[in-house]
Amino acid sequence: MVSTFNFVKETIVLKIIITNVFGNILMFTPFGFLGIVFPKLNNFRVLILDFLFAIILVESLQYFTRLGVFDIDDVLLNTFGVAIGFWIYQLFEKKSNSRRFFD
Secondary structure (H helix, E strand, O other): OHHHHHHHHHHOOHHHHHHHHHHHHHHHHHHHHHHHOOHHHHOHHHHHHHHHHHHHHHHHHHHHHOOOOOOHHHHHHHHHHHHHHHHHHHHHHHHHHHHHHHO
């Protein structure tokens, strides 16, 4: 019991947790800007559903090829990153459209 406790205590390091959470979110934020290249993805629902399909496919391939593990936290954090990127993109889009109106 003590060895299990020490193992868990040493593997749960705050720096690793923060790196994992923010790394997964920040790494996928640019995918929220895909609407620039693919206008169909300017719709939030379409973007999120397409991304969920793709990321679940990638995670499943990792699992079935045994080149990684299927992490549900990766799916959730990556999707959250895409959503943040989309909201940032929409914010910039609205600001640039409002400036064009007044110019």
